[in-house]
Amino acid sequence: MTSAAASALAGLVRRLESIGPLSAVERRAVADLPVAIRTLPPRCPIVREGDRPSQCCVVLQGWLCRSNVLGSGKRQIHSLHIAGDMPDLQSLHLPVMDHNLDTLTPVLMAAIPHEALRDVIAAHPGVAAVLWRSTLIDAAMVRQWMVCLGRxxxxxxxxxxxxxxxxxxxxxxxxxxxxxxxxxxxxxxxxxxxxxxxxxxxxxxxxxxxxxxxxxxxxxxxxxxxxxxxxxxxxxxxxxxxxxxx
Amino acid sequence: MTSAAASALAGLVRRLESIGPLSAVERRAVADLPVAIRTLPPRCPIVREGDRPSQCCVVLQGWLCRSNVLGSGKRQIHSLHIAGDMPDLQSLHLPVMDHNLDTLTPVLMAAIPHEALRDVIAAHPGVAAVLWRSTLIDAAMVRQWMVCLGRxxxxxxxxxxxxxxxxxxxxxxxxxxxxxxxxxxxxxxxxxxxxxxxxxxxxxxxxxxxxxxxxxxxxxxxxxxxxxxxxxxxxxxxxxxxxxxx
DNA sequence: CGGTGCGTTGACATTTATCAAACGCGGTGG
DNA sequence: CCACCGCGTTTGATAAATGTCAACGCACCG
Missing domain, CATH: 1.10.10.10 (Winged helix-like DNA-binding domain superfamily/Winged helix DNA-binding domain)
Structure with a gap:
């Protein structure tokens, strides 16, 4: 494992522990996940509506957004993502993407294969709980944006x-x-x-x-x-x- | 168990199986959950922003909505819920409510204690996966509403x-x-x-x-x-x- | 030196909100 | 049985918020 990968996983562990508790074993399991580090330019697509991704992103540096584009060309961004976020964690359970994921700035990210994540989740319910909670917080933010948009x-x-x-x-x-x-x-x-x-x-x-x-x-x-x-x-x-x- | 409770749980099993697969054991575990059946009048609060609910709702009949109300009195509804929905499933992992849950029509619902749900989830990862997926679909609907609102x-x-x-x-x-x-x-x-x-x-x-x-x-x-x-x-x-x- | 992308400005158009009033209809009490 | 009441719907007039279009400046970059 490269040192970049090790530091990415250390960051992920830290972030997850800010969301919910992990046992030593669970920390270890997360830290042992396989990751691929990628650098992306600004305004670059990562996953498109309709795709069936086989991995999840962890943002290490830079900003991403999730969005939908209408026929008229109008775009609605539903969330902004910064270092530590896992913006497409949902693809683990919703195979077909219903929106786009793009970079806004240059981005450094880690990609974790779904398969590896699924193994960890199956073996460590505590990790599953934290990841689930993470997707729920994500949803809560979207709901609040909705309130802002509407009212x-x-x-x-x-x-x-x-x-x-x-x-x-x-x-x-x-x-x-x-x-x-x-x-x-x-x-x-x-x-x-x-x-x-x-x-x-x-x-x-x-x-x-x-x-x-x-x-x-x-x-x-x-x-x-x-x-x-x-x-x-x-x-x-x-x-x-x-x-x-x- | 009353027959109303039994039929509510049968409905829940059916709904969950439409979201993801359950094994026979998992079906059984869900069907054995303790539930309390409640009837509610229209325009009636179920859970308020700031509350820490100790149970989850399953809608059996009628319509509910989740919403936030601003200081000006303006209300934004983020979702409408019909029979089969579990509109506050998220409270399992996000203890403090960040929005309200209200009836719109007369409602028949089942309440399941968090504790019982947590036990089933811990014992049956398959049930956890389906419930997780259910919250993700919920979030996907909110995102789409957001696109409608914004663009x-x-x-x-x-x-x-x-x-x-x-x-x-x-x-x-x-x-x-x-x-x-x-x-x-x-x-x-x-x-x-x-x-x-x-x-x-x-x-x-x-x-x-x-x-x-x-x-x-x-x-x-x-x-x-x-x-x-x-x-x-x-x-x-x-x-x-x-x-x-x- | 000339793009190109982003920020800024002005004039104007459009959508949607607001306010106020009337209407219809089912329910209720006299 | 009828009058009235309350709630939700409908209508009209007007106001406010926001969008659109067009142009310009400015910095960065090739």
Missing amino acids: RAALEHVGHLLCEMYLRQQAVGLASGFQCPLPVTQSDLGDALGLSTVHVNRVLQTLRAMSLITLQNGTLRIHDWERLVALSEFDPTYLHVEAASA | RAALEHVGHLLCEMYLRQQAVGLASGFQCPLPVTQSDLGDALGLSTVHVNRVLQTLRAMSLITLQNGTLRIHDWERLVALSEFDPTYLHVEAASA
Whole structure:
């Protein structure tokens, strides 16, 4: 095993333990999974709607998104994924993909064969429980995005997304001091928010004018966390992190 | 065990087997689960955001919805649930509810204690796999709703929902002949679709004027399935049913 | 030096929300 | 039996939010 693979698996173990408890044996089983490390360019498809993948991704570096594209060409992103995430874990139980998985930035990822994962799950119910819980948290985030899409005004919606992405990155050590990477274009944000690029741009300017945030060169700075949270009625319960302090 | 309980569990076994295979032993284990049968009036809360439920629901009759309510009083429904569904199965692994579960119509349901479910899951990985898959299908439906919310016009969105609810009911034997129950108010539909009641009303009239559907007295009639599917770009892949023929 | 992609701006169009009122109909009590 | 009431639906007028289209600037990169 290469050292890159070993460190990828160590990261996976750490992430899973932040989701639920693992015994020593279970940790070991995860750490012994076979992985293939891959580097991908930005805006690159990983899995397409209709595919039947035979492996799961673990993000090591970079940002991915899951999305559907309509006949009109309109795209809706349903989730953004950062280091530690397993964005297509569901393919383990839903063989046919009902959406796309793409990179947004350059990505470093590990691929784990379904077969190997299934073996570990069968032998270690504790691992299964943590992975199941992980897919449930994923679903909870999608539900909350849905609430934003359906019932929040653009300003609150953008604010909500920024709060979420800051906290999620903070939880995996990628953010602190109310500052974090946000290396996505305004057009990508629009596809995630269900808004047009132009409107995203204007909302971001409004948030800046309100001295709440700045977003420059792929870096988000939150100048007033409290007010941003209040504005967007952000309640981190749905992230299901034990200590989601900011 | 009462006969109502026995028949509820028989129904549950049937539903689970439509989601994934169960061995004879596993079927038995499910059929032996303890259940409490409950009747609920319409518009009645079952579980609230913040609760820590100790049991899971199985819907036997009637309609439920999961939703969040914002400070402004706006409600977004993330899913509609019909007989056979287990709308709060996730509470098994996510102890704190991040949304509400309510009845829309009078409901007959079975409650299964978490503890009993956990025992069965621990003893029977096959049952765990089917339940996991069930939560993943649930998540897939939410993702598709998200796409509708973010990127579809109201007309297509309404059409999409009608197609989905017809097919889902057909799959559990509650619908046939392009006709099915839809016992929810236009205001509930609005909360599910992210639209105002008034707009839902107008869109339904448009669909009727196009000779696509009629919706009267809680009954939906689809007059031209093909055109409705085309209009709403409805692709049932996301329901992850093997034979979703109409 | 000239693309190309992204961010920004302005003018205008469209969709959808909001508000207010009326309507229909089943249920209920006089 | 009839009047009334409540709930859900329907309608019209108007407002607000957001989308679309077109153009421009600016930085990065070949």
